[in-house]
Amino acid sequence: MNTVNKINEKLKGLISSLLSAQSDNGAWNFCFEGSIMTDAYMIILIRTLEITDEEVLVNDLVERIKSRQSPNGAWKVYPDEDKGNLSATIEGYFSLLYSGYVAEEASYMRKAERFIRENGGLAKSDWLTKMMLALTGQIEWPSIIKIIPIEIMLLPKWSPISIYQLVGYARAHWIPILICSNLNKSFVTPQTPNISHLQERISDSENERILAEMQNLQLYFKNALEKLSESPEVLKQKAFIKAEDYIIERIEENGTMYSYFSASFFMVFALLGRGFNIKHPLILNAFKGMKSYLCRNADQVFIQNSPxxxxxxxxxTAALQQxxxxxxxxxxxxxxxxxxxxxxxxxxxxxxxxxxxxxxxxxxxxxxxxxxxxxxxxxxxxxxxxxxxxxxxxxxxxxxxxEWVLSMQNDDGGWSAFEKNTDNYLLSLLPFKYEDRVLFDPSTADLTGRTLYFLGEYTTIPQESEIFQKAKDWLQHNQEANGSWYGRWGNCYIYGTWAAITGLKAIGVSNHDPRISRAVKWLLSIQNEDGGWGESCASDINKRYIPLHQSTPSQTAWALDALISASETPTPKIELGIQALLSLLEADDWRSTYPTGAGIPGGYYIHYHSYKYIWPLQALSHYKNKYDR
Structure with a gap:
């Protein structure tokens, strides 16, 4: 059977299964599966709010968390993570203890405790985990958080450092956290476990380094707040009210903040800190909305951060039409x-x-x-x-x-995910890991490439337009020395390179253009022996390509889609890739569940249950539409 016939057969099967999986309202409801963080935080929330009628859910989440533990006692945020992830292990360990269904003396808990100690203890966890630990009374509020005054809410939008210099999804987490840190609030119940013994002492040199990093920020806030005319007490109260209003104004119809589980988790604590009763409708509705993110269409139930x-x-819908x-x-x-x-x-x-x-x-x-x-x-x-x-x-x-998409093009020529021109690197004064990708929303190759793909293929904007020229210049400036591009929201260089190539091709860039030829050469250089492609989530942390040494359906489809767009005929390497993709679609193992979506660098990666359908469907369709003439 030739390649096109095999593709036709596979497309027929994919189309049939997808159409039968469609919901009555026209949507597809696939799961969005991240690490154990949301499962752990849901247990912590249920226990903190002293909700007594969710034991079935707690049990289900406990079983899911336990099943994800590695033999050495650690939890990982992606399968091939070296040894384990400290923050995920702290979250898993603490939530299992808080559930009341797991004994501290259990051998697997002792292993987790040993891993936490050997990797620096609670003090070495990532910032989001530290915030959870401070809220639940396990550690004191870190000085780098307490140094940020709630009065930052009152600084004008044009201020060099204001809350509006953060991207919205970061603000949605930080504002609730700042309410609690400025109130020095923590929430301990009779059931709250005490794991403060895992808080390793920070060395004097490390403490001095942190204090030095904070001095400039401390001085900036001092000078900025002195320009505000009212008394400190009045300013503080105004700032708390503004922060509370900000949160409440961004509550969605289902009770969640910003539609994110994680932001809603911190919102609940902020509302408690502001004096709301645990039975207040805002808190009850938030919990109901967060619980609605439970995904049951899988082997085990888990909490999605945002469906x-x-x-x-x-x-x-677009891929099926293709x-x-x-x-x-x-x-x-x-x-x-x-x-x-x-x-x-x-x-x-x-x-x-x-x-x-x-x-x-x-x-x-x-x-x-x-x-x-x-x-x-x-x-x-x-x-x-x-x-x-x-x-x-x-x-x-x-x-x-x-019109909205065009208006969101950044001044540098690229596109970012959520907001325009939100790349204030002054905020890197905050010593958080990956702040350039977590606190801000800079232009990225994946967003820029896919936007160009849409505008080039689906609109009548002239190829010589300034819109396209600025974007091409941005992509040229941000191409890696090896010809690849970094992709922020997928994993990672295969993702960014696919988006950039297909975007550039859609606006008329020649196959012989150095940007395209260098990128194609790079993709071919990392093709696996089986014909497919696979990249580790470690690429995202190290900011360089790290091979997975296995092929995944989505990454193979991305690479193929890029190569198809840049080749007028099906090359032997493309043919080999197609065979690998068809084979991967028949397999049912970890390669199909490896996380190829990115959330927080080093902290949160996503297995989209839809990706093994979407991207192969698109790549196979493009092959057929281009070469079967």
């Missing part, structure tokens, strides 16, 4: 009507730095109504494009979406 419904539905399902098909119509209903009508935090355009974007999850992002928006626009040519209401939605 990926809109993302999955948009990508699948695979030959007509836009008039009942399933495609249902999906596009669902997407139409999820276009945002509200102004969100994106409008702070981009106030002169009406809402028109799409968000990630079904409940998300005011946190749109570029990725979801271009994916949804690709899906509805055929209908926008014939249906007025889709045309209006499409036009407003395109």
């Amino acid at each position: 990926s419904t809109v993302w999955d539905t948009a990508l699948l 695979a030959g399902v007509p836009h008039q098909h009942a399933s495609i119509m249902k999906a596009n009507n669902y997407l139409f209903s999820r276009q945002h009508q509200k102004y969100g935090d994106w409008a702070i730095k981009n106030p002169d355009v009406t809402p028109g974007g799409w968000g990630f999850s079904d409940i998300n109504t005011f946190v749109p992002d570029i990725d979801d928006t271009t994916a949804a626009l690709r899906a509805i494009t055929p209908l926008a040519r014939t249906e007025n209401h889709f045309k209006e939605a499409w036009d407003s979406g395109v």
Whole structure:
């Protein structure tokens, strides 16, 4: 059987299974699976709020956390992580103790405790874990957090350092944390375990280094706050009220903040700190919304940080149409009507730095109504494009979406995920790991490339436009020496390189252009012997390509899609890759569940249950559409 026949057979099977999995409302509900963090935090929340009727859920989460522990006692955030992850191990250990169903003396808990001690103790955990530990009374609030005054809420948006210089998803976590740290609040119940004995003493030299790093920041806040005219007591109260209002104004219809589980977790503690009773409707609704993120469509239940419904539905709807399902098909119509209903009508935090355009974007999850992002928006626009040519209401939605995307181009020529021109590196004064990728929202190759792909393939913007020229210049400037590009929201250099190549090709860049030829050469140089591609999450931490030494379906599909876009004929390397992809789609092992989505560098990686369908469907369709003529 030749390649096209094999592809046709596989496409037929993928299309059939996907159409049968569609929900009645037109969406696809695949799971968004991260590390154990959200499971651990849910147990901690249930115990802190002293909720007594969720024991089945606690038991289920305990079993899931236990099943993810490594033989050495550690937990990992990706399977091939060396030895283990300190923060994940602390979260797993503490939550199991807090559950009440696990004894501290259990051998696997002793192993976890030993791993924590040997790797620096609680003091060496990442900042999000430290915040959880401070909130639950396990450690004192770190001085680097306490140094940030709640009065930062009152500094104007144009201030060199203000809360609005952070990207929105960072603000959504930091503002609740600042409320609690400034109140010096922690929340201990009779059931709260005490693991403070795992807090290793920080060396004098380390303490001096931290204090030195804090001096400039401390001086800045002192000078900035002196310019505010009212008394310190009045300013502090105003700042607390503003912080509380900020949180409440960003609560979604399901009770969650910003539609994120993690932000909602910290929100609950902030509301408690501000005097809200544990039975207050805001807290009860938040818990209900967070519980709704439970995913049961898997071997074990787990808590999603934010369900990926809109993302999955948009990508699948576009990919199915590329695979030959007509836009008039009942399933495609249902999906596009669902997407139409999820276009945002509200102004969100994106409008702070981009106030002169009406809402028109799409968000990630079904409940998300005011946190749109570029990725979801271009994916949804690709899906509805055929209908926008014939249906007025889709045309209006499409036009407003395109206008919003174009308005979000950064001054440097690239696109970022959520907000415009949010790359204030003055905030690197804060000594947090990966602050450039966690606190800010700079232009990235994956966002820039995919935006160019949409604009080049689906709009009539001239190839010589300034929009495209600025983006091409940004990609040229940010290409790695080896020809690859770093991708922020996927794993990692394969992801960024795929997006950049397909984006550049969509706006007319030649295969012979050095940007393309160098990138293609790099992709071919890392092809595995089996014909596929695979990259470790360690690439994200080390900021250089690290091979997985195995092939995964999504990464193989990304590499193939890039090579197909840059080759007029199917080369032997492409053919080998297609065979590898077809083989991977028949396999049912860890290669299909390896996390290829990125959240927090070094801390949170995502296995999208949809990715083994979306990206192979797209790559195989592109092969067929380009070469089977």
